[in-house]
Each structure stands twice: as C-alpha cells, then as structure tokens.
Amino acid sequence: MQEQERARRPGGRSARVRAAVHQAVTGLIAERGYGNFTVGDVAARAGVADTSVYRRWGNLEALLTDVAITWLTTTSPIPDTGSLDTDLRTYAANVARDVSGPDGLAVLRLVIALSTAGDAGVQARDAFLAERGRQLQVMLDRARTRGEHPPEGLDILDHLLAPMYVRILFGTGPLTPAYVNSLVTRLLTPERIP
Structure with missing residues (x-):
C-alpha cells in the first residue's frame, strides 16, 4: 500500500x-x-x-517552449464531425475562444517573442508552428479520406488563423461567431485561388 x-x-x-x-x-x-x-x-x-x-x-527558453506547446496541444482540439465544413467551423470557434481567453494573448505574444530570442527561441517558434500544422493535417487527411477536397494547411493558416491572431494581437476587433464563420466561408468558397 x-x-x-x-x-x-x-x-x-x-x-x-x-x-x-x-x-x-x-x-x-x-x-x-x-x-x-x-x-x-x-x-x-x-x-x-x-x-x-x-x-x-x-x-x-525550454520552459517557455513547453508552455507554448502545452497550451497549443491542450486547447483548440481537432474536431471530427464527419464533414470538413463543420470540422473547420468547430475548429475556428475553438481557436477563437482559446486565443480570446486569459492565456491566449500571452501565449501568442510569447511565440512571437521567442522568434527573436536566438536559436532556442526560433526552435520554440518552429515547434509551435509544427504542432499547429500537425493538428491541421490530421483534419485535412480525414477530409481527404472521406472524399472531400480540403484546402492546404497553409491556406488555413493564411485565411483562418492569421486574421484571428492579428485581431487578438492588435486588438482590432472581437472574434465574434459571425466573423469567425465568415472566415471559414471565404476559405471554403470555390472561387478560392488554388
């Protein structure tokens, strides 16, 4: 005992x-x-x-890297709803909630600051981005397996995550459900440039 x-x-x-x-x-x-x-x-x-x-x-630096990666892997879970549209809308809503939360802004600022903190900082930033990319790839691979035609991971970064991150980092507006949904709609619009 x-x-x-x-x-x-x-x-x-x-x-x-x-x-x-x-x-x-x-x-x-x-x-x-x-x-x-x-x-x-x-x-x-x-x-x-x-x-x-x-x-x-x-x-x-190792501690700060652990904080950033842990935050990323424990927030904004990758949904599996059965369709890419719903997966992306759920994921985007989760990201908006998490980056708007009490630790979200601090962690985003941390990742940016680490980028300028020498080799260890750049490795931390790269690890953060690689983990975010890995998460997205899981969702995109599932969509492909279902026969859907998902955007590329970089498109999700450019058209979904970046606008939300910029709004939070610069305080240019809230991440309302309507705004977040409009980002997903634009991302999935067939007129998207390949």
Whole structure:
C-alpha cells in the first residue's frame, strides 16, 4: 500500500508543479512581457524552488517552449464531425475562444517573442508552428479520406488563423461567431485561388 502511494504521489505533485509553473509564466508574460522576468520570478509566483524549475526545464527558453506547446496541444482540439465544413467551423470557434481567453494573448505574444530570442527561441517558434500544422493535417487527411477536397494547411493558416491572431494581437476587433464563420466561408468558397 505504501509503495502504491509513493508511486502515485510524485506524478500528482509533478503535474501540480507543472501547472503552477505554466500558469505563473502566462501570468508574467501578460503582465510584464517577454524578457522581463526570470526563472526566479516564475518559481516565486508558482510557489516552487528555482531548482525545481531548472531541474525540470533546464533554462527559461525550454520552459517557455513547453508552455507554448502545452497550451497549443491542450486547447483548440481537432474536431471530427464527419464533414470538413463543420470540422473547420468547430475548429475556428475553438481557436477563437482559446486565443480570446486569459492565456491566449500571452501565449501568442510569447511565440512571437521567442522568434527573436536566438536559436532556442526560433526552435520554440518552429515547434509551435509544427504542432499547429500537425493538428491541421490530421483534419485535412480525414477530409481527404472521406472524399472531400480540403484546402492546404497553409491556406488555413493564411485565411483562418492569421486574421484571428492579428485581431487578438492588435486588438482590432472581437472574434465574434459571425466573423469567425465568415472566415471559414471565404476559405471554403470555390472561387478560392488554388
């Protein structure tokens, strides 16, 4: 029984530490911006020792990469509704909700900032974009298997994700359901240039 308890406890504590550290990072990015906090600041906000952060992530860039990738993989799930039109509308609504949420803007700013943070930052940005591309490809491959003719992944980035990201990053307007649906409609319009 004690052996079983010991086996469970580290995983539970580890998950709690990871969640607290991730939340501390997104909070600090939202408040201070990228480059304006240290591992010590993250640890203090998360209520853990600096050594815990260094032991798990090694450095701040690795931690920030983990935060961005984790956020991406746990938000905006890829729907499987049986049709590309409905999949894209559901996906777009999920992305709009997630990037408009409390951590969305912070994570988008983080990914942009990482792009200018040397090789480690560029690798983090590339990992984020590769994961987003992988997610989209799953949806597009399923559509092809059903005999549908989906757009390319880059078209989804250009015509669906980019406009939403720009609106959030620059505060140029809300991501209303009507706006998000209009993006999907334009993406799927047959007049689309191949």
